[in-house]
Amino acid sequence: MAADEGKAPEDGQDKQKKEVSPRRKLILIGLVVVVVVAGALYWFLHRNExxxxxxxxxxxAVAVAPHVSGYVTELLVNDNQFVHQGDVIARIDDRNWRAQRDQAAAAVDIARAQVQNYTLLSEVAKKNFPGHLMVAQGQLQQATLNQAEAKLREAELNVEWTTIRAPHDGWISQRNIERGTYVTAGQTVVSVVExxxxxxxxxxxxxxxxxxxxxxxxxxxxxxxxxxxxxxxxxxxxxxxxxxxxxxxxxxxxxxxxxxxxxxxxxxxxxxxxxxxxxxxxxxxxxxxxxx
CATH class of the missing domain: 2.40.30.170 (Efflux pump adaptor protein, beta barrel domain)
Structure with missing residues (x-):
């Protein structure tokens, strides 16, 4: 009798397990189906992404570099400042470059005076010294004036290039100069981020x-x-x-x-x-x- 009484609870537990097991299977199957459907739906909606x-x-980011060398006398921008095209970023000491421009202008004046002189000699040779006419005309056609004017244009550009301007609208970045810094031609002084x-x-x-x-x-x-x-x-x-x-x-x-x-x-x-x-x-x- 004691043995039979001991087996009764075990049979009850087995019966309970048998009743619960199918229910769990249905739940698991349902979860799997939901996951598969959700995955398929997600794939369908995002398959083209x-x-x-x-x-x-x-x-x-445009690197800004000066065309000429010299000491920075003015710095007119700060880090991350927005600038417009043409705004002055910095100025370089232009005294040496202005002196070279004045010398070039004087050379042009001298060359023009020489041209006027040779023009006068050519006119005189036409009337009084026909044999010297070709010589006078050859001197009149010399290239000294053209060379002098070309050097003057270059000197004027150098003076203009002592003012560093923003090439585009944008923000100042990577500023690596201060007032008094010596910069060389081609050296990047700032970058402008468009x-x-x-x-x-x-x-x-x-x-x-x-x-x-x-x-x-x-x-x-x-x-x-x-x-x-x-x-x-x-x-x-x-x-x-x-x-x-x-x-x-x-x-x-x-x-x-x-x-x-x-x-x-x-x-x-x-x-x-x-x-x-x-x-x-x-x-x-x-x-x-x-x-x-």
Whole structure:
């Protein structure tokens, strides 16, 4: 009797397990079905979207360099200041260049006086010394005046170039001069970042199958997640990033290992920008191209 009494609870538990097991199976099957349907629906809705996180904002940063050398006497801009085309950035001491211009102007005056003198001698030779006419005319056609005038124009340009002006509208960046700094011709003194900004996205080559210029793009900026930017594919670079690197791969040597390449895609921003939030160059971006 004791043995029979001990088996009774176990039989009850087995019966309870048998009743619960089918219910759990149904729940699990239901969950699997929901997951599969949700995954299929997500794939269907996003099947034509191609995205990457290997993307950055890009733009034009124009390096400004003086044409002449000298000490900076005036510095009229500050870091990150917005300037317009033609605004004065800095001025270089122009006293030496003005002196050279004055010397060139004096040389032009002398050359013009010589031309007038030879003109007079030519007229005299026509009347009194016909044999000297060719000599006088040859002296009249000398190139001294042209050379002097060319040097004067160059000297005047040098004086103008002592004033450094902004080549385009934009923000001052990488300012590396101060008042009193000695600068040389061709030395970059500041950079001007232009307002136009676009996106360069490095997509895998396997993502380019259906990508074409003109397709719509949703753009997410990490720095400003609240901005809803929209744009379009402008162009695809005709060369992978590795092709234009400083040390391009030499696939014809050694053992070859296939690596998925990336191709830069230029994306223009059409809408969503705010004037009070200009985008810096080099910000992280996540673009999504709609290839339908």
């Amino acid at each position: 191609v995205e990457t996180d290997d993307a950055f904002t890009a733009g034009r 307002p136009e900004v676009w996106v360069v996205a490095n997509y895998k080559e396997t993502q380019l199958t259906h990508m074409r210029p003109g397709q719509k793009v949703d753009i997410a900026i990490d720095a400003y997640p609240f901005l809803k930017l929209r744009g379009h594919v402008d162009s695809l670079q005709l060369g992978t990033g590795a092709t234009f690197s400083a040390f391009p791969p030499e696939n014809a040597t050694g053992n070859y290992v296939k690596i998925v390449q990336r191709v830069p895609v230029k994306i223009l921003i059409d809408e969503g920008l705010r004037a009070d939030l200009p985008l810096s160059i080099g910000l992280s971006v996540e673009p999504t191209v709609h290839t339908e």
